[in-house]
Amino acid sequence: MDLQTASAILESHGYWIAFVVGFAEFAGFPLASGVILVSAGALTAEGTPNILLVALAAAAGGFLADSAWYLLGRWKGHRVVDSACGLTSNPGACVTDVCRQLRLLGSSFVLVAKFFPGTGNLLAPAAGIAGLEPRTFLPRVAVALLAWAGIYVGVGRAFAGEVTTVLAWVVRFGPWAAAAVFGLIVGAGIWRGVRIWRHRRLHPHPEVGSSS
Template identity: 30%
Template sequence: MASTYVGDFANFVIAHGAPVIFLVIALESLGAPLPGETLLVAVGTAAGIRNADLLPLFLVAWAGAFLGDNAGYALGRWFGQKAIRKFGAHIGLNEARMAGFEATFARYGVFIVAAARFIVPLRQLNGLIAGSLHMPWLRFAIANAIGAALWVGVWLFLSSRFSNLLAHLDKLHGVGIAALVLGALAICTYGVVRYRRHKRG
């Protein structure tokens, strides 16, 4: 029973999922509160179940992450400083603090941009912040490309390996179904906890 539903989902993702994957990852990278990591886990699991080639899925997700972050960078570059000058005082962003942030990005920006992929909400604000702080585009693009490749690759690879475990669990019938349900609940609970922590922060 579980294999039927999971198999149907896997077939759908492999056959029609590329535009959805690209759009969700791109919009999340631009700043939208969308479940990019959860989608990558689902896609990787589906690919593992069908023994599908991960490379096309990796390229689609990577392209969405890279282009979405670059769109955020462009918006930050064009409008970020104006927004900071207009509203920064209300959130404690004075000229001295902005100068400090710019100095930090000038020195460690490549590492910050690459690592931010794995941190919520920095992943969503990565490009906007880098553009607002006038980080050179080429440095941002290189760091962004590396960070996006690592983030997409890690989640797709790990989840595709995890699908082998799901296949074995499914052979246990009722136990397998229970494991799938518990796994889904655990993922949802984790997402809710992270969201609430982010809202409180």
């Protein structure tokens, strides 16, 4: 696949691709979403697809995933959050840490949490278990997701020349690059599964207070 083919695919299916990327990122799938969105932003320099709609589609996908995690957090409590925490570098503390930040900073933490490593994926289930109201959480996380997607896509558009040069080099090694990416995805998936299993075995459920 050459760069022209990649551009054609993005032109035809760019909004759906952005939506799936946003959903996968915040659903917990191992995906280099930032790289994909930066690349998509660079390829919009030709005028299609529309850069604003690409960012909106990615944010919409993330919003769907976050809404599901949030509702599951309210419904299933720690069983859901434990699964999410197994994906982080510090699974034993992640529930209490995120919920403590929600209690201390209130709803304003929702607006910035997407930009903290290890927190973005945990925010929605933690907000659900902490009792943050839907009317408080959902509008704010929508704004945060728009900012998250807009920054990545905007950086790609701003540095379109440099990004497309790198992409052109990468596609020259298409089969090898695809094999490497597939291997990384499979390895990351196995690693995350092991982290979830270990967390459930080794860590009891912490008590978490509520936040309004």
